Amino acid sequence: MKEIIRWPGIIVALxxxxxxYFLMEPLLKLVIEQTGTRALxxxxxxxAVEIAWSEQSLTLKGLEVADKxxxxxxxxxIDHIALQIxxxxxxxxxxxxxxxxxxxxxxxxxxxxxxxxxxxxxSALADKTREKSNNSGDNSLPExxxxxxxxxxxxxxxxxxxxxxxxRYQAFRQYLDEAKATYKxxxxxxxxxxxxxxxKARYKDIKKAKGFMAILKSASxxxxxxxxxxxxxxxxxxxxxxxxxxxxxVERRIxxxxxxxxxxxxxLLQEVGVENGTQKISQYLFGPEMKAHIKKLKNWISTISxxxxxxxxxxxxxxxxERGKGVFIQFxxxxxxxLVWFKSTKLSGEFTGLGLPFTFEGExxxxxxxxxxxxxxxxxxxxxxxxxxxxxxxxxxxxxxAEQKLSLKFDVKQYQLxxxxxxxxxxxxxxxxxxxxxxxxxxxxxxxxxxxxLNSVSLKTSGxxxxxxxxxEKALADEDHVTAKVKLEGTIExxxxxxxxxxxxxxxxxxxxxxxxxxxxxxxxVTVKIEAMLQQELSSxxxxxxxxFGMGGEINGAKDIFKDLIGKL
Amino acid sequence: xxxxxxxxxxxxxxNQNPSQLALAVCFGLAIGLMPGFSMFLLILLMMVCxxxxxxxxxxxxxxxxxxxxxxxxxxxxQIGLSLLTADSLQVIWTSLSQSSFWTLTAFNNSLVMGSxxxxxxxxxxxxxxxxxLIIQYREQIQxxxxxxxxxxxxxxxxxxxxxxxxxx
Numbered sequence: 186m187k188e189i190i191r192w193p194g195i196i197v198a199l200x201x202x203x204x205x206y207f208l209m210e211p212l213l214k215l216v217i218e219q220t221g222t223r224a225l226x227x228x229x230x231x232x233a234v235e236i237a238w239s240e241q242s243l244t245l246k247g248l249e250v251a252d253k254x255x256x257x258x259x260x261x262x263i264d265h266i267a268l269q270i271x272x273x274x275x276x277x278x279x280x281x282x283x284x285x286x287x288x289x290x291x292x293x294x295x296x297x298x299x300x301x302x303x304x305x306x307x308s309a310l311a312d313k314t315r316e317k318s319n320n321s322g323d324n325s326l327p328e329x330x331x332x333x334x335x336x337x338x339x340x341x342x343x344x345x346x347x348x349x350x351x352x353r354y355q356a357f358r359q360y361l362d363e364a365k366a367t368y369k370x371x372x373x374x375x376x377x378x379x380x381x382x383x384x385k386a387r388y389k390d391i392k393k394a395k396g397f398m399a400i401l402k403s404a405s406x407x408x409x410x411x412x413x414x415x416x417x418x419x420x421x422x423x424x425x426x427x428x429x430x431x432x433x434x435v436e437r438r439i440x441x442x443x444x445x446x447x448x449x450x451x452x453l454l455q456e457v458g459v460e461n462g463t464q465k466i467s468q469y470l471f472g473p474e475m476k477a478h479i480k481k482l483k484n485w486i487s488t489i490s491x492x493x494x495x496x497x498x499x500x501x502x503x504x505x506x507e508r509g510k511g512v513f514i515q516f517x518x519x520x521x522x523x524l525v526w527f528k529s530t531k532l533s534g535e536f537t538g539l540g541l542p543f544t545f546e547g548e549x550x551x552x553x554x555x556x557x558x559x560x561x562x563x564x565x566x567x568x569x570x571x572x573x574x575x576x577x578x579x580x581x582x583x584x585x586x587a588e589q590k591l592s593l594k595f596d597v598k599q600y601q602l603x604x605x606x607x608x609x610x611x612x613x614x615x616x617x618x619x620x621x622x623x624x625x626x627x628x629x630x631x632x633x634x635x636x637x638x639l640n641s642v643s644l645k646t647s648g649x650x651x652x653x654x655x656x657x658e659k660a661l662a663d664e665d666h667v668t669a670k671v672k673l674e675g676t677i678e679x680x681x682x683x684x685x686x687x688x689x690x691x692x693x694x695x696x697x698x699x700x701x702x703x704x705x706x707x708x709x710x711v712t713v714k715i716e717a718m719l720q721q722e723l724s725s726x727x728x729x730x731x732x733x734f735g736m737g738g739e740i741n742g743a744k745d746i747f748k749d750l751i752g753k754l
Numbered sequence: 755x756x757x758x759x760x761x762x763x764x765x766x767x768x769n770q771n772p773s774q775l776a777l778a779v780c781f782g783l784a785i786g787l788m789p790g791f792s793m794f795l796l797i798l799l800m801m802v803c804x805x806x807x808x809x810x811x812x813x814x815x816x817x818x819x820x821x822x823x824x825x826x827x828x829x830x831x832q833i834g835l836s837l838l839t840a841d842s843l844q845v846i847w848t849s850l851s852q853s854s855f856w857t858l859t860a861f862n863n864s865l866v867m868g869s870x871x872x873x874x875x876x877x878x879x880x881x882x883x884x885x886x887l888i889i890q891y892r893e894q895i896q897x898x899x900x901x902x903x904x905x906x907x908x909x910x911x912x913x914x915x916x917x918x919x920x921x922x
Contacts, residue, residue, distance in 0.1 A: 189805055189806055190804060190805065190806065191803070191805060191806045191807075194803040194804045194805070194806075195803075195804060197803045197806060198800055198803040201800070203801075236761075246843060271854075273854035273855065273858070274854055300814050325811040433861060508787065508824070508827050508828075509824070509827060509865070510789075510863075510865065511789065511834060511835075511863040511865025511866065511868070512831070512835060512863065512864045513846075513860070513862055513863050513864075514835075514838040514839065514862045514863075514864065515862070516844070516846075516847050516848045516862065517848055517850040518852060519852055520852075677922065754836075
């Protein structure tokens with residue numbers, strides 16, 4: 186035994202164990218940094234690693250995960266991670282723990298040195314460019330305006346070419362001219378001097394007749410003359426009747442023309458098609474805000490899922506046999522373990538880096554990279570805190586075992602909102618928010634609903650849009666209680682919101698009043714314009730009209746000529 | 755190169771136990787063949803510390819078998835792969851893979867398995883062969899060598915100075 190055992194070697198072995206003991210921490214730090222960097226494709230750094238061998242616990246301090254798109258910024262920074270681990274499992278690369286404390290979680294914090302990876306620079310730049318181009322379209326939110334309520338210029342709306350009143354006037358004028366011409370022809374034909382002279386001559390001739398035979402002969406002439414005069418007399422009577430009818434028709438048409446501007450104004454406003462009761466102002470106020478939040482969620486989901494793809498590619502690369510590396514054969518395991526499984530985790534940190542002014546405390550259960558192995562969904566129960574909120578709870582459940590399921594529930598009570606810019610021209614100057622939501626996403630398909638209740642609301646508007654409509658601005662400013670029910674569907678890529686709010690009815694009520702008043706005024710202006718145009722035309726036709734009406738005396742007199750002749754006969 | 759050769763001769767001509775020298779060769783072979791990522795390597799290094807084996811010779815042989823391992827890599831991989839994928843052995847491998855300790859040894863790697871098999875197969879034959887060769891060398895060849903004219907000539911050469919220096 187003495188010949189085989191090298192007793193001083195035991196000391197050397199012990200020294201090696203001691204060395205390993207002291208080197209384990211920096212070695213583990215190095216391993217975590219390198220593995221993390223490779224797995225997440227971004228720089229992962231640690232301030233310190235502490236191992237408590239007696240308690241089998243590991244403490245990681247100052248963990249920083251760089252943002253690959255913004256190298257001078259950390260995606261996540263964690264002050265303190267303490268976990269109890271099984272050393273053997275940890276040595277085989279399985280980080281399993283019953284109880285973990287992850288404290289001081291912060292997002293998007295600044296870095297003291299760049300977190301850029303040389304190999305990742307090119308792809309990151311390409312991703313950044315792609316993201317920028319994607320964002321450029323989404324950020325351009327339309328300004329809120331009421332151009333749909335704008336009415337066209339009266340001069341362009343009312344023109345002779347398109348005016349029904351003018352067309353009616355033209356028809357009237359044509360009728361007047363034609364009637365005048367017809368009556369002139371008929372009157373001239375009736376009052377033909379040659380014909381009358383002929384009647385007179387024939388009368389004189391009859392009167393001259395002397396002797397029985399001549400008198401007998403003239404009796405037949407008298408009869409013929411009477412017939413001719415009677416014919417003209419009845420024509421004169423007919424002319425008189427027709428003229429009276431025409432006069433009536435002219436008067437009717439003038440009366441109709443006088444009503445025409447009013448009718449035309451109504452018709453024109455109908456054609457302009459002003460909608461004054463369907464403005465979805467709540468959709469405009471809250472929609473873009475919600476879309477922005479969903480987009481943020483989507484970005485985070487893609488950030489989380491990207492490293493997995495990389496890890497998969499690394500795994501598949503390992504299957505290719507390389508010299509000096511061999512091939513790992515995987516055998517079926519009775520209880521296969523995930524790489525990471527934190528069964529119960531206490532969490533604390535802050536969301537300010539994500540644009541949410543909250544610190545948080547809470548618990549996560551079954552944080553893992555492989556839910557198919559843990560056979561449990563990951564849950565996250567957080568209590569959000571800040572000076573402005575009474576109570577805010579968020580519950581997130583992630584289940585990716587069969588399909589990508591994400592469920593988010595939140596309940597926020599008495600959250601004081603101040604100077605919160607909303608879309609476009611609106612600012613929520615002050616409000617007290619109560620909101621509950623239940624959203625879920627299954628394979629990118631979104632569904633859910635959100636209830637919003639705002640009390641002590643002070644909503645302000647800016648820009649030129651409302652200067653034209655001060656009543657609307659006032660109505661919105663006066664409303665101090667706003668409720669909204671939001672129904673969410675569609676996909677994470679393009680979410681669809683259906684927002685129903687009391688703000689819509691308030692807004693539309695005032696809007697209707699304003700628009701109705703505006704329409705009445707506008708209608709009046711249109712009517713006046715048409716009437717003026719008609720009046721001008723009617724004045725020009727007045728001569729023609731009085732000429733026609735002036736023919737009445739002549740037409741009436743024509744009858745008397747023939748009556749005299751008949752009387753003489 | 756001369757230093758290495760001189761080292762080798764020095765071990766052979768020293769009074770060290772042939773078993774220690776044979777063990778050093780066996781350990782050098784094992785460490786040289788075993789891939790670096792297996793925990794077997796750590797166990798072997800610990801054993802080297804505890805068992806009386808000539809460290810210098812071990813390092814020399816280690817280097818030699820590192821080179822041999824590189825050349826024999828495809829063959830070792832094939833041996834390991836055929837063993838790991840053999841149907842009759844699946845029960846054993848599966849039961850071993852349930853244990854964290856065996857997982858740490860990376861026994862399921864084709865190269866580790868091939869190397870381990872090569873080490874197990876070669877260990878005893880190499881040990882006894884080297885031991886016999888050293889004994890035979892010391893008993894029969896060492897004196898004959900010393901009397902050879904070539905050896906006399908070599909004694910005046912640079913090589914001998916290196917050898918002498920190692921002795922001092």
